[in-house]
Amino acid sequence: MHNVYQIKNVCKTYPNGHKALNNVSININQGEVIGLIGVNGSGKTTLSSIIASLIPLTSGEVLYNGKSIYDNISKHRQMIGLCPQKINLDNRITVKENLINDALFFGLSRKEAVERFNVISKKLMLQEYENSYPATLSGGYKQRVSIGRSLMHDPKLVIFDEPTLGLDPHIRKHLWDIILDLKKDGVSVILTTHYMDEVEYLSDYICLLHNGEVKFSGTLDELKKERNGNLEDIMVAISEEEA
Numbered sequence: 726m727h728n729v730y731q732i733k734n735v736c737k738t739y740p741n742g743h744k745a746l747n748n749v750s751i752n753i754n755q756g757e758v759i760g761l762i763g764v765n766g767s768g769k770t771t772l773s774s775i776i777a778s779l780i781p782l783t784s785g786e787v788l789y790n791g792k793s794i795y796d797n798i799s800k801h802r803q804m805i806g807l808c809p810q811k812i813n814l815d816n817r818i819t820v821k822e823n824l825i826n827d828a829l830f831f832g833l834s835r836k837e838a839v840e841r842f843n844v845i846s847k848k849l850m851l852q853e854y855e856n857s858y859p860a861t862l863s864g865g866y867k868q869r870v871s872i873g874r875s876l877m878h879d880p881k882l883v884i885f886d887e888p889t890l891g892l893d894p895h896i897r898k899h900l901w902d903i904i905l906d907l908k909k910d911g912v913s914v915i916l917t918t919h920y921m922d923e924v925e926y927l928s929d930y931i932c933l934l935h936n937g938e939v940k941f942s943g944t945l946d947e948l949k950k951e952r953n954g955n956l957e958d959i960m961v962a963i964s965e966e967e968a
Protein backbone atom coordinates (compact mmCIF):
# COMPACT_ATOMS: atom_id res chain seq x y z
CA MET A 726 0.00 0.00 0.00
CA HIS A 727 1.25 3.46 -0.93
CA ASN A 728 2.60 5.37 2.05
CA VAL A 729 1.56 9.00 1.75
CA TYR A 730 2.12 10.70 5.09
CA GLN A 731 4.93 10.01 7.49
CA ILE A 732 4.89 11.41 10.99
CA LYS A 733 8.47 11.21 12.27
CA ASN A 734 9.59 11.72 15.85
CA VAL A 735 7.07 14.47 16.50
CA CYS A 736 7.27 16.25 19.86
CA LYS A 737 4.98 18.99 21.05
CA THR A 738 5.48 21.15 24.10
CA TYR A 739 2.80 23.80 24.63
CA PRO A 740 3.87 27.34 25.58
CA ASN A 741 2.95 26.63 29.22
CA GLY A 742 5.61 23.90 29.26
CA HIS A 743 3.24 20.94 29.02
CA LYS A 744 4.73 18.15 26.91
CA ALA A 745 1.76 16.78 24.99
CA LEU A 746 3.61 14.58 22.45
CA ASN A 747 6.88 12.75 22.82
CA ASN A 748 8.61 11.23 19.81
CA VAL A 749 5.48 10.17 17.94
CA SER A 750 6.00 8.33 14.65
CA ILE A 751 3.32 6.84 12.41
CA ASN A 752 2.85 6.15 8.71
CA ILE A 753 -0.39 6.88 6.91
CA ASN A 754 -1.10 4.81 3.83
CA GLN A 755 -3.37 5.73 0.98
CA GLY A 756 -6.93 4.54 1.44
CA GLU A 757 -6.34 3.38 4.99
CA VAL A 758 -8.25 4.24 8.15
CA ILE A 759 -6.06 4.86 11.17
CA GLY A 760 -7.85 4.56 14.48
CA LEU A 761 -6.18 7.07 16.78
CA ILE A 762 -7.10 6.05 20.29
CA GLY A 763 -6.15 6.81 23.86
CA VAL A 764 -7.68 8.06 27.07
CA ASN A 765 -8.60 11.74 27.57
CA GLY A 766 -5.55 13.95 27.40
CA SER A 767 -3.33 11.36 25.69
CA GLY A 768 -2.53 13.74 22.82
CA LYS A 769 -4.91 12.73 20.01
CA THR A 770 -6.21 16.21 19.23
CA THR A 771 -2.72 17.67 19.49
CA LEU A 772 -1.42 15.15 16.96
CA SER A 773 -4.38 15.68 14.60
CA SER A 774 -3.92 19.43 14.83
CA ILE A 775 -0.23 19.14 13.97
CA ILE A 776 -0.98 16.93 10.97
CA ALA A 777 -3.61 19.42 9.84
CA SER A 778 -1.00 22.17 10.34
CA LEU A 779 -3.28 24.05 12.73
CA ILE A 780 -0.58 24.19 15.38
CA PRO A 781 3.21 23.98 15.02
CA LEU A 782 5.25 21.03 16.18
CA THR A 783 8.17 21.55 18.55
CA SER A 784 10.42 19.04 16.81
CA GLY A 785 10.15 16.19 14.34
CA GLU A 786 8.69 16.05 10.84
CA VAL A 787 5.43 15.60 9.00
CA LEU A 788 6.19 14.41 5.47
CA TYR A 789 3.97 13.97 2.43
CA ASN A 790 5.54 11.72 -0.19
CA GLY A 791 8.87 12.28 1.48
CA LYS A 792 8.68 16.10 1.56
CA SER A 793 7.97 18.29 4.56
CA ILE A 794 4.41 19.64 4.59
CA TYR A 795 5.93 22.98 5.55
CA ASP A 796 7.61 23.23 2.11
CA ASN A 797 4.22 24.08 0.65
CA ILE A 798 1.74 24.60 3.42
CA SER A 799 -1.14 25.85 1.26
CA LYS A 800 -0.90 22.76 -0.97
CA HIS A 801 -0.88 20.60 2.14
CA ARG A 802 -4.02 22.28 3.48
CA GLN A 803 -5.74 21.64 0.14
CA MET A 804 -5.18 17.94 0.68
CA ILE A 805 -6.50 17.78 4.21
CA GLY A 806 -10.09 17.73 5.38
CA LEU A 807 -10.65 18.37 9.05
CA CYS A 808 -13.82 17.57 10.90
CA PRO A 809 -13.12 19.05 14.32
CA GLN A 810 -14.43 17.93 17.68
CA LYS A 811 -16.13 21.30 18.15
CA ILE A 812 -18.56 22.01 15.34
CA ASN A 813 -17.89 25.49 13.98
CA LEU A 814 -20.54 26.22 11.37
CA ASP A 815 -21.53 29.74 10.40
CA ASN A 816 -25.06 30.20 11.73
CA ARG A 817 -25.67 33.37 9.72
CA ILE A 818 -25.77 31.49 6.42
CA THR A 819 -27.53 28.36 5.20
CA VAL A 820 -26.17 24.83 5.10
CA LYS A 821 -25.61 25.13 1.36
CA GLU A 822 -23.78 28.42 1.71
CA ASN A 823 -21.61 26.99 4.48
CA LEU A 824 -20.45 24.18 2.24
CA ILE A 825 -20.09 26.28 -0.90
CA ASN A 826 -18.03 28.90 0.96
CA ASP A 827 -15.65 26.20 2.06
CA ALA A 828 -15.12 25.02 -1.50
CA LEU A 829 -14.61 28.60 -2.72
CA PHE A 830 -12.06 29.10 0.02
CA PHE A 831 -10.12 26.15 -1.37
CA GLY A 832 -10.14 27.62 -4.86
CA LEU A 833 -13.02 25.83 -6.60
CA SER A 834 -15.03 27.98 -9.02
CA ARG A 835 -18.65 28.65 -8.02
CA LYS A 836 -19.81 26.17 -10.69
CA GLU A 837 -17.46 23.47 -9.39
CA ALA A 838 -18.48 24.26 -5.81
CA VAL A 839 -22.18 23.87 -6.63
CA GLU A 840 -21.52 20.58 -8.44
CA ARG A 841 -19.49 19.28 -5.52
CA PHE A 842 -22.14 20.47 -3.11
CA ASN A 843 -24.77 18.44 -4.95
CA VAL A 844 -22.64 15.30 -4.64
CA ILE A 845 -21.86 15.84 -0.94
CA SER A 846 -25.40 16.85 -0.04
CA LYS A 847 -26.70 13.62 -1.56
CA LYS A 848 -23.99 11.49 0.05
CA LEU A 849 -24.73 12.93 3.49
CA MET A 850 -28.48 13.09 2.95
CA LEU A 851 -28.61 16.82 3.52
CA GLN A 852 -30.91 17.77 0.65
CA GLU A 853 -33.89 18.45 2.88
CA TYR A 854 -31.88 20.94 4.94
CA GLU A 855 -29.87 22.71 2.23
CA ASN A 856 -31.61 26.01 2.86
CA SER A 857 -31.83 25.69 6.64
CA TYR A 858 -29.59 27.59 9.03
CA PRO A 859 -27.22 25.34 11.03
CA ALA A 860 -28.53 26.57 14.40
CA THR A 861 -31.96 25.11 13.59
CA LEU A 862 -30.61 21.59 12.96
CA SER A 863 -30.39 18.66 15.36
CA GLY A 864 -26.94 17.65 16.64
CA GLY A 865 -26.78 14.78 14.17
CA TYR A 866 -27.45 16.98 11.18
CA LYS A 867 -25.03 19.65 12.37
CA GLN A 868 -22.41 16.92 12.49
CA ARG A 869 -23.27 15.80 8.96
CA VAL A 870 -22.89 19.37 7.72
CA SER A 871 -19.55 19.61 9.49
CA ILE A 872 -18.44 16.37 7.82
CA GLY A 873 -19.70 17.72 4.50
CA ARG A 874 -17.56 20.82 4.91
CA SER A 875 -14.46 18.73 5.47
CA LEU A 876 -15.08 16.89 2.19
CA MET A 877 -15.99 19.77 -0.14
CA HIS A 878 -12.48 20.28 -1.57
CA ASP A 879 -11.97 16.55 -2.23
CA PRO A 880 -9.16 16.02 0.31
CA LYS A 881 -6.70 13.13 0.22
CA LEU A 882 -6.60 12.77 4.00
CA VAL A 883 -9.58 13.41 6.26
CA ILE A 884 -9.20 13.82 10.01
CA PHE A 885 -12.30 13.02 12.01
CA ASP A 886 -11.99 14.05 15.64
CA GLU A 887 -14.68 12.14 17.56
CA PRO A 888 -17.16 12.44 14.70
CA THR A 889 -19.91 10.32 16.22
CA LEU A 890 -19.92 11.75 19.73
CA GLY A 891 -23.52 11.97 20.88
CA LEU A 892 -25.00 10.69 17.64
CA ASP A 893 -27.76 8.09 17.58
CA PRO A 894 -26.86 4.57 16.38
CA HIS A 895 -28.53 5.04 13.00
CA ILE A 896 -26.54 8.17 12.16
CA ARG A 897 -23.35 6.62 13.53
CA LYS A 898 -23.76 3.69 11.13
CA HIS A 899 -24.39 6.08 8.28
CA LEU A 900 -21.16 7.87 9.09
CA TRP A 901 -19.34 4.54 9.13
CA ASP A 902 -20.56 3.91 5.59
CA ILE A 903 -19.29 7.33 4.55
CA ILE A 904 -15.85 6.52 5.96
CA LEU A 905 -15.80 3.18 4.14
CA ASP A 906 -16.76 5.00 0.92
CA LEU A 907 -13.89 7.42 1.39
CA LYS A 908 -11.54 4.46 1.77
CA LYS A 909 -12.84 2.95 -1.45
CA ASP A 910 -12.05 6.22 -3.18
CA GLY A 911 -8.45 6.00 -1.95
CA VAL A 912 -8.83 8.69 0.70
CA SER A 913 -6.88 8.16 3.93
CA VAL A 914 -8.68 8.73 7.21
CA ILE A 915 -7.52 9.48 10.73
CA LEU A 916 -10.33 8.57 13.06
CA THR A 917 -10.14 9.74 16.64
CA THR A 918 -12.80 8.15 18.78
CA HIS A 919 -13.58 6.73 22.19
CA TYR A 920 -15.98 4.17 20.69
CA MET A 921 -14.05 0.94 20.41
CA ASP A 922 -16.71 -0.76 18.25
CA GLU A 923 -16.09 1.99 15.72
CA VAL A 924 -12.34 1.45 15.84
CA GLU A 925 -12.76 -2.30 15.40
CA TYR A 926 -15.18 -1.93 12.50
CA LEU A 927 -13.37 0.78 10.57
CA SER A 928 -9.65 0.80 11.30
CA ASP A 929 -7.00 -0.86 9.17
CA TYR A 930 -4.40 0.29 11.58
CA ILE A 931 -4.42 1.43 15.19
CA CYS A 932 -2.26 3.99 16.93
CA LEU A 933 -2.66 3.97 20.68
CA LEU A 934 -1.39 7.07 22.45
CA HIS A 935 -0.81 7.41 26.14
CA ASN A 936 0.69 10.45 27.87
CA GLY A 937 1.78 11.71 24.47
CA GLU A 938 3.63 8.55 23.50
CA VAL A 939 2.77 5.79 21.04
CA LYS A 940 2.15 2.70 23.15
CA PHE A 941 1.17 0.59 20.17
CA SER A 942 0.88 0.94 16.43
CA GLY A 943 -0.21 -1.86 14.15
CA THR A 944 -3.29 -3.79 13.13
CA LEU A 945 -6.03 -4.78 15.52
CA ASP A 946 -4.99 -8.44 15.21
CA GLU A 947 -1.41 -7.55 16.09
CA LEU A 948 -2.59 -5.57 19.10
CA LYS A 949 -4.76 -8.43 20.30
CA LYS A 950 -1.86 -10.84 19.87
CA GLU A 951 0.44 -8.57 21.82
CA ARG A 952 -2.05 -7.96 24.61
CA ASN A 953 -4.93 -10.08 25.77
CA GLY A 954 -8.54 -8.95 25.91
CA ASN A 955 -10.71 -6.61 23.93
CA LEU A 956 -9.69 -3.14 22.87
CA GLU A 957 -11.36 -1.42 25.80
CA ASP A 958 -9.62 -3.69 28.32
CA ILE A 959 -6.29 -3.13 26.61
CA MET A 960 -6.71 0.65 26.84
CA VAL A 961 -7.65 0.48 30.50
CA ALA A 962 -4.69 -1.83 31.21
CA ILE A 963 -2.26 0.53 29.50
CA SER A 964 -3.54 3.58 31.37
CA GLU A 965 -3.37 1.70 34.68
CA GLU A 966 0.19 0.55 33.98
CA GLU A 967 1.16 4.18 33.59
CA ALA A 968 -0.85 5.52 36.52
Ligand SMILES: Nc1ncnc2c1ncn2[C@@H]1O[C@H](COP(=O)(O)OP(=O)(O)OP(=O)(O)O)[C@@H](O)[C@H]1O
Binds near residue numbers: 740744766770771
Ligand atom coordinates in the same frame (compact mmCIF):
# COMPACT_ATOMS: atom_id res chain seq x y z
N1 LIG B 1 -3.22 24.73 24.32
C1 LIG B 1 -2.76 23.93 25.27
N2 LIG B 1 -1.90 24.37 26.21
C2 LIG B 1 -1.42 23.55 27.17
N3 LIG B 1 -1.75 22.24 27.28
C3 LIG B 1 -2.61 21.76 26.37
C4 LIG B 1 -3.16 22.56 25.33
N4 LIG B 1 -3.98 21.78 24.58
C5 LIG B 1 -3.94 20.55 25.13
N5 LIG B 1 -3.12 20.54 26.20
C6 LIG B 1 -2.80 19.39 27.06
O1 LIG B 1 -2.12 18.43 26.26
C7 LIG B 1 -2.54 17.11 26.58
C8 LIG B 1 -3.10 16.42 25.35
O2 LIG B 1 -4.31 17.07 25.02
P1 LIG B 1 -5.18 16.61 23.77
O3 LIG B 1 -6.35 17.52 23.67
O4 LIG B 1 -4.29 16.48 22.59
O5 LIG B 1 -5.65 15.16 24.24
P2 LIG B 1 -6.78 14.20 23.63
O6 LIG B 1 -6.20 12.82 23.63
O7 LIG B 1 -7.27 14.73 22.34
O8 LIG B 1 -7.91 14.31 24.75
P3 LIG B 1 -9.51 14.09 24.61
O9 LIG B 1 -9.74 12.63 24.39
O10 LIG B 1 -10.01 14.54 25.95
O11 LIG B 1 -10.00 14.96 23.48
C9 LIG B 1 -3.54 17.26 27.72
O12 LIG B 1 -2.85 17.09 28.95
C10 LIG B 1 -4.02 18.69 27.60
O13 LIG B 1 -4.42 19.22 28.84
